[in-house]
Amino acid sequence: MRTLFAGAGATGGYFGGRLAERGKDITFLVRPPRAATLARRGLRIHSPAGETTIHPRTVTAATLDGPFDLIVLAVKSFALDQILADLKPAIGPATVVVPLLNGMRHLDTLLEAFGPSHVWGGVCMIAGTLNDEGDVVQMSGMHKLTYGPLTGPDDRLAAVTEALSGADFESRASDDIVQEMWEKWVFLASTGIVNILMRGTIGEVEAAPGGAALALAVVDEALAVAEAAGHRSRPPQEAFLRTSITAEGSPTTTSMYRDLTAGAPVEAGTIVDDLVARAEKLGVPVPLLHAARVNLAVYQARLGS
Ligand SMILES: NC(=O)C1=CN([C@@H]2O[C@H](COP(=O)(O)OP(=O)(O)OC[C@H]3O[C@@H](n4cnc5c(N)ncnc54)[C@H](OP(=O)(O)O)[C@@H]3O)[C@@H](O)[C@H]2O)C=CC1
Ligand SMILES: CC(C)(CO)C(=O)C(=O)O
Structure with missing residues (x-):
């Protein structure tokens, strides 16, 4: 499969590089400065x-x-509109688009741009960043990619699975990607x-008096929104979240927090604001999520000023 990582x-x-490392047919859609860095240094992955x-x-x-057979979309939410316009020539009659973005809202944007026959769902689990040289840094051993059609069986699944497997990360097709x-x-x-x-970090919060209880209260609000939307996390995922968010000494941060501490734009709209908006629509009280939305709005306003 001709695969384009956008x-x-x-x-x-990370994921495109790992596949290319195994000889898969991978091309990256990049902007000129990134193209220049990759030509000069190569795509370096530190893990x-x-x-x-x-x-x-x-x-x-x-x-x-x-056109490409498969497009893996790996941009931040605020870069989505531009890259969807750029991608138009890469969409052929049978192209599959798998997004790796966090949140859910991008699915509506993608469906509107390309139509239901092209858009699948996707999830990636990794703690990754770019260093000052532009190299990819995988910060922990976690690296999982999950993908699947949004509705029902799809005869392109075997080919997509072949294209996304066999590299040095866990890769899996899901028959309920929206839930995932x-x-x-x-x-x-x-x-x-x-x-x-x-x-x-999660460990720093856990060590503070009342920190774990606060973290679990945030989890309860997020789960309540998902439940009202018909997508409550299944028991093993819920248990994993509760354990992970209260783990003693955990160095865990998220890409959103790393962006914030770096003074960069944050994907507040799709990760936090959209969750609060859905809570309001569904009548779910979410005071802690609301506080996070205000916190991030103040941050983003300062960035813009
Ligand atoms: N980082 C992580 O640990 C995780 C991130 N995610 C999610 O994955 C998504 C992608 O995040 P992440 O990979 O971290 O983001 P990065 O900022 O590291 O990478 C996004 C890349 O998109 C490029 N880009 C933006 N617009 C265009 C364009 N028009 N054409 C070509 N390239 C473009 C940027 O290139 P340029 O150099 O030109 O700006 C940048 O290198 C986000 O939704 C994030 O929440 C999910 C799991 C973990
Ligand atoms: C939660 C985590 C670390 C898992 O991939 C993530 O998605 C992010 O930091 O954006």
Whole structure:
């Protein structure tokens, strides 16, 4: 399968790089400065398992001139509109688009842009970032990619599975990807909100008096929204979240918190604001999520000023 990774940042660079490392047919859609960095340094991945350099094939919006079989979308939510416009030439009659973005709102945007026959769901679990050189840094051993059609069986599944497997990360097709995206959203939003409201890692919050109780109260609010929306996390996912968000000494932060502490724009709209908006619509009280929304709005307003 000709596969295009749209974005070669922390997630796209990692998962696309790992696939390219195994000889899969991977191209990255990047902007000119990123293309220049990748040409000069290669795509370097630093991980707990070691370091690797891949020399990736890249295209830019100006040189993208034909359809791909599979597109993996790996940009931040605020870059979505531009890249969807750039991707138009890459969409053929049978192209599958798998987004890795956090949250749910991008699915509506994608369905509107490309139509239901092209859009699948996707979830990735990784703690990744780019360092000052533009290299991908995988901060823990976690690296999982899950994907699947939004509605019913799809005869492209075997080919997509072949394209996304066989590399040095866990890869899995899901027959209920929408539920898995909700579970990831609840996990990520809860963890990120605890980081942001308390300005610390999960372990630092847990060590504070009342910290674990506060974290679990955030989880209860996020779960209540998911439940009202018909997507309460299944018991093993809920148990994992409760354990992980109260883990003693945990260094866990989220990409949202890392962006905030770096003074960069934060995906507040799709990760926090959208959860609060759904809570309001469904009549679910979420005072802690609301506090996080206000906190992030103040931050974003300062960034813009
Ligand atoms: N980082 C993490 O640990 C995790 C992130 N996620 C989610 O994955 C999504 C992607 O995040 P992440 O990979 O961290 O983000 P990054 O910022 O690391 O990477 C996004 C990349 O998209 C590129 N980009 C933006 N617009 C365009 C465009 N028009 N054309 C080509 N490239 C473009 C940027 O390139 P440029 O250099 O040109 O700006 C950047 O390198 C987010 O929704 C995030 O929440 C999910 C799980 C974990
Ligand atoms: C919760 C986590 C770490 C898992 O991938 C994540 O999605 C993020 O930091 O954005």
